[in-house]
Amino acid sequence: MLLNLFSVRTSDEELAKAVRVALLKALFASRASLVMGAFSGVVITSAVVYFCPSPWLIAAGALLVLTGIGRIASFGLFQPGSADAGTIKWEIIYQFGALAYAAMLGLVTFLTILISDDLRLHLLTAATSTGYAAAAAARNTGRPGVAIGQLLICALPLSIALLIQASVPSIVLAIVNLLYITVMVDITLRTYKTVLDAFIDRQEKLRLATVYERLSRTDPLTGIDNRTTLKRNLEELLDRRDGQIAVIWLDLDRFKQINDTLGHNSGDEILQSVASRLANLAYPSGKLARFGGDEFIIVTPVKDSQDAMALGDRVRFSLTEPVELENGPVDISASIGLSISNEYSTADELLRHADVALYEAKAHGRNCVQLFDPEMERRLLNSKQIEHDLRRAIMNEELEVYFQPVVDLKTLRVKSFEALLRWHHPVNGSVPPSLFIPIAEASNSIGAITEWVLMQACKEAAKWPNGLSVAVNMSPALLNMRSLPTLVSETLLRTGLPPRRLNLEITETALVEDNPETKIVLESLKNLGVSLSLDDFGTGYSSLSHLCRYRFDAIKIDRSFLANVHQHSESRAVIQAISSLATSLELTVVAEGIETFDQLMYIYDHGCAAGQGYYFAKPMPGRDVPGYLERAERERAALAASLSGREDLDVERSGPGRMVA
Secondary structure (H helix, E strand, O other): OHHHHHHHHHHHHOOOHHHHHHHHHHHOOOHHHHHHHHHHHHHHHHHHHHHOOOHHHHHHHHHHHHHHHHHHHHHHHOOHHHHHHOHHHHHHHHHHHHHHHHHHHHHHHHHHHHHOOOHHHHHHHHHHHHHHHHHHHHHOOOOHHHHHHHHHHHHHHHHHHHHHHOOHHHHHHHHHHHHHHHHHHHHHHHHHHHHHHHHHHHHHHHHHHHHHHHHHHEOOOOOOEOHHHHHHHHHHHHHHOOOEEEEEEEEEOOHHHHHHHHOHHHHHHHHHHHHHHHHHHHOOOOEEEEEEOOEEEEEEEEOOHHHHHHHHHHHHHHOOOOEEEOOEEEOOOEEEEEEEOOOOOOHHHHHHHHHHHHHHHHHOOOOOEEEOOHHHHHHHHHHHHHHHHHHHHHHHOOEEEEEEEEEEOOOOEEEEEEEEEEEEEOOOEEEOHHHHHHHHHHOOOHHHHHHHHHHHHHHHHOOOOOOOEEEEEEOHHHOOOOOHHHHHHHHHHHHOOOHHHEEEEEEHHHHOOOOHHHHHHHHHHHHHOOEEEEEEEOOOOOHHHHHHHOOOOEEEEOHHHHHOOOOOHHHHHHHHHHHHHHHHOOOEEEEEOOOOHHHHHHHHHOOOOEEEOOOOOOOEEHHHHHHHHHHHHHHHHHHHHHOOOOOOOOOOOOOOOOOOO
């Protein structure tokens, strides 16, 4: 039993502070019971002294009264906050008072048994000491050392005094009292364990509740507020109505690519670094939150729109510095949308406007700041409607693949067709690809659309004469997918089209980011045996490096250079430079946008090997291709006649004509 006591005391000393404070408050909780106990002890001791006025009893009674008064005074001084401020000090005060009072009561009992012969006084003091011992053990269960100490100090003197008298009845009573003490010690220890478990369980629940409450308010990765707290903070700022509030919503550019390439641990480090930088700009006047993924929001008071835009620019500039990771520095940037409150703004409205402005920033090439205006929301709503209609169009087969011929300028024969997607909207009529293709890319519908176009184009091309190939445009969004070569291979197998008859056109803008995944995908496509063309050549800022880095078979001169070739010397210079460069690299040059005979002659004279445009034919449904090929072959000689005197043309000469469907 004593071993159990030592074990309990050891664990008691190691208790968490919160549990010790709770137990201490429980000890000081009931002042009324303490006062009643002290008053009862004083009354009984006074009665004993009255009937047995021994100097020893008088002295012991006086000490007991003083101790009781001291305990009552300590209880009066103790306040709930005292436990938090000085737990150990108040534990010592309580323990000293409790043990001192029990000792005085035990001493009174001991002296009464030895000095007085009055059995009534013996009974009165014995009942008082044993009763108080039981009450003290129950009251101080939260401190078993104090409880057992009071029990022993108060009740044990009774057994000692009875044993000193050495009569049979007194010895029997002494032994019974010792058994009583033993049982009370055991009960005290068991009760303490139960009470302690209850306190610990309660404190653990409180701790978990605190943790959960904190987690519900903050982002666990970065430690800043989450979206729920952010919205509450924004509502509080708006309720004050003491100035304009700006919402700055930013999204890290190409974060998914960084995360997939470098791993999620590196991605987490980047997010933590971004949060730290933004905190320096947002605090103390504003609030910062991670809104999910790689999106962050700053809410802060501003003077006006210029002040807000200046802060947006500082935010963007703060993210231009690379993040230092274990594997080296990583460049980051952000697209930023910004909205500003007026006297009627709500939190939901401000957040929606900032989100719309962020969408606009991404549409403008990323790494920029856009301030919301109502026209943005109108465009976005139109875009969302088109996105909805486009999904329906895919299911309702409103899309159709058209084909536009590409003509070999040496032989004037059709060498291939470019597959072009057309959308016949049941209400709005023909929707231009320049409108719905970017929306399909932004809404992740482009993958399914491209797969469908590729299948339809290859099916049609398999019906054509063996020498004709088909070109299909690949969205930049697909060039990071390692599954793209597998998709192309499976499509060729299912349609029976030889790989050499498939040409995949890659827009130059898809190569600007220089993603390693793109290079792997393009090399895999080349290994399949398909040919690759670089579309819209000359419109990017790093065209020459693209030709050196990737293996292309052809380049297509963007139609913008040919539109005013006879009016602008700059366009003529670009066409000549591209043709010369392509010849040196043994690449085929295809000119887009040929609409007049003069344009045809110009590109031929400057080394373009093939041409495409309305001069030869407009895009046509697949069912019209066979008829067009027959007419084109018949009119081939007529076109050659209009080029009389050109000995370098490998065609027969006959009457005038145009290869137009």
